[in-house]
Amino acid sequence: MAEAQTNETVPVTVLTGYLGAGKTTLLNRILSENHGRKYAVVINEFGELGVDNDLVVDTDEEVFEMNNGCVCCTVRGDLIRILGGLLRRRGRFDGIIIETTGLANPAPVAQTFFVDEDVKAKTRLDAIVTVVDAKHLPQRLADSHEAADQIAFADVIVLNKTDLVTPDELAAVEARIREINRFATIHRAERGGVPIAELLDRGAFDLDRVLAARPDFLEDDSHEHNEDVxxxxxxxxxxxxxxxxxxxxxxxxxxxxxxxxxxxxxxxxxxxxxxxxxxxxxxxxxxxxxxxxxxxxxxxxxxxxxxxxxxxxxxxxxxxxxxxx
Ligand SMILES: Nc1nc2c(ncn2[C@@H]2O[C@H](COP(=O)(O)OP(=O)(O)OP(=O)(O)O)[C@@H](O)[C@H]2O)c(=O)[nH]1
The missing domain is CATH 3.30.1220.10 (CobW-like, C-terminal domain)
Structure with missing residues (x-):
C-alpha cells in the first residue's frame, strides 16, 4: 500500500491571481475544510518583510515560505529545492498547493513541472487556479498585463468578491474573462466559497492545449514585470x-x-x-x-x-x- 502510494505522482495546484484578489482567503478555506486530505503549501510572497505566513490559518499542514522575489523568476531555484525536499517525504501529504505572488506570471511556474526532470517524474500539474477580484478586474486589465496572463493560463477561475459588484457588473466582468480564456471553468464566489472538489484534483491542466496556444511554452521563460510596482x-x-x-x-x-x-x-x-x-x-x-x-x-x-x-x-x-x- 505504502509502496503503491509512493509510486504515484503528486498533484500540484498553482493558485494564482492579482494582488489582493483573494488567494489566501481561498487557501485558508481549503486548509480549514474537513476534506480528509492533507496538503503541503508553498507560499511565495512579494515584499521585503513576510506577513503572509501570519495570515494563513494555523493547521498541521506543512507551510513553506519563499520571500523576496517572484516565483516566476528569481526564486524558481528555491521552488525546485522546496519541491525536492517535499518529494522526499511524499507519503505525508496528498497534494501540493503553490500560492504565487499577485504579480507572478503562471507560465514559468507551470514550466517548472515539465522542464525539471526530477520534479516532472514525481509530480503532475493538476490545475492552475486563478482568483479574480470582480470589483477591480476592469482596472487591472487596463493597467497591468499580469492580470490578463493569469486569466489566460487558468484552468479554473474563481470569480471572487461578487458581493462588491452589481449583477450587471458581474456579467460584464465574466464576459471580459471569457474573451481572454474560452476554456477555463468559472466559479462565481464570495470569499472563495467554491466546493473544494471543484478546485483540487481536477486533472484540468492540459499541456497539449497550452502548446497549441503557445508553442514556445516549454522553452520561453522570458517575461516582464510591471516595473512601476x-x-x-x-x-x-x-x-x-x-x-x-x-x-x-x-x-x-x-x-x-x-x-x-x-x-x-x-x-x-x-x-x-x-x-x-x-x-x-x-x-x-x-x-x-x-x-x-x-x-x-x-x-x-x-x-x-x-x-x-x-x-x-x-x-x-x-x-x-x-x-x-
Ligand atoms: N468583500 C470581499 N472581500 C474579500 C473577498 N475575498 C477576500 N476578501 C478580502 O480581500 C482582501 C485580500 O484577500 P486575500 O485573500 O488576502 O488576497 P490575496 O490574493 O491572497 O492577496 P495577496 O497575497 O496580497 O496578493 C482581504 O482583506 C480579504 O478579507 C470577497 O469575496 N469579498
Missing part, C-alpha cells in the same frame, strides 16, 4: 495606538488608495495579546484579531505596501507616528 515594508518596536493607526491609515487610503494596490500589516496594539491583521486592496480595507503572538516571536508591528509611487520616508514616518506614547 514596488513593495515597501516597515517595522516598529513599540506597540501601536489603534486610534492613531486608524486615523493615519484611513487618511492614507483616502488620498493614496488609487496607487496602493495592496496593504498588509500584522500589528501589535498596546495592551493586547493578540495580533491584529490589517488588510486593504486600494481603498477597501478590513482587519481583525488573529491568534496570539507566538512564543519567542518579537511583538513588533509590520506593514507592507505594494503599489506605485510609494514615498518611503513619508510612509515610514506615518507608521512610526502610530506608536503609543
Amino acid at each position: 514596488s513593495s515597501m515594508s516597515f517595522e516598529v518596536e513599540r506597540p501601536l495606538d489603534p486610534e492613531k493607526f486608524n486615523a493615519w491609515i484611513s487618511g492614507l487610503l483616502a488620498t493614496k488608495g488609487q496607487d496602493l494596490l495592496r496593504t498588509k500589516g500584522i500589528l501589535a496594539y498596546a495592551n493586547e495579546d493578540r495580533r491584529f491583521a490589517f488588510q486593504a486592496v486600494h481603498m477597501i480595507a478590513d482587519g481583525g484579531f488573529i491568534g496570539p503572538w507566538k512564543d519567542g516571536d518579537p511583538r513588533r508591528s509590520r506593514i507592507v505596501f505594494i503599489g506605485r509611487d510609494l514615498n518611503r520616508p513619508q510612509l515610514r514616518r506615518g507608521f512610526e507616528s502610530c506608536q503609543a506614547t
Whole structure:
C-alpha cells in the first residue's frame, strides 16, 4: 500500500491571481475544510518583510515560505529545492498547493513541472487556479498585463468578491474573462466559497492545449514585470495606538488608495495579546484579531505596501507616528 502510494505522482495546484484578489482567503478555506486530505503549501510572497505566513490559518499542514522575489523568476531555484525536499517525504501529504505572488506570471511556474526532470517524474500539474477580484478586474486589465496572463493560463477561475459588484457588473466582468480564456471553468464566489472538489484534483491542466496556444511554452521563460510596482515594508518596536493607526491609515487610503494596490500589516496594539491583521486592496480595507503572538516571536508591528509611487520616508514616518506614547 505504502509502496503503491509512493509510486504515484503528486498533484500540484498553482493558485494564482492579482494582488489582493483573494488567494489566501481561498487557501485558508481549503486548509480549514474537513476534506480528509492533507496538503503541503508553498507560499511565495512579494515584499521585503513576510506577513503572509501570519495570515494563513494555523493547521498541521506543512507551510513553506519563499520571500523576496517572484516565483516566476528569481526564486524558481528555491521552488525546485522546496519541491525536492517535499518529494522526499511524499507519503505525508496528498497534494501540493503553490500560492504565487499577485504579480507572478503562471507560465514559468507551470514550466517548472515539465522542464525539471526530477520534479516532472514525481509530480503532475493538476490545475492552475486563478482568483479574480470582480470589483477591480476592469482596472487591472487596463493597467497591468499580469492580470490578463493569469486569466489566460487558468484552468479554473474563481470569480471572487461578487458581493462588491452589481449583477450587471458581474456579467460584464465574466464576459471580459471569457474573451481572454474560452476554456477555463468559472466559479462565481464570495470569499472563495467554491466546493473544494471543484478546485483540487481536477486533472484540468492540459499541456497539449497550452502548446497549441503557445508553442514556445516549454522553452520561453522570458517575461516582464510591471516595473512601476514596488513593495515597501516597515517595522516598529513599540506597540501601536489603534486610534492613531486608524486615523493615519484611513487618511492614507483616502488620498493614496488609487496607487496602493495592496496593504498588509500584522500589528501589535498596546495592551493586547493578540495580533491584529490589517488588510486593504486600494481603498477597501478590513482587519481583525488573529491568534496570539507566538512564543519567542518579537511583538513588533509590520506593514507592507505594494503599489506605485510609494514615498518611503513619508510612509515610514506615518507608521512610526502610530506608536503609543
Ligand atoms: N468583500 C470581499 N472581500 C474579500 C473577498 N475575498 C477576500 N476578501 C478580502 O480581500 C482582501 C485580500 O484577500 P486575500 O485573500 O488576502 O488576497 P490575496 O490574493 O491572497 O492577496 P495577496 O497575497 O496580497 O496578493 C482581504 O482583506 C480579504 O478579507 C470577497 O469575496 N469579498
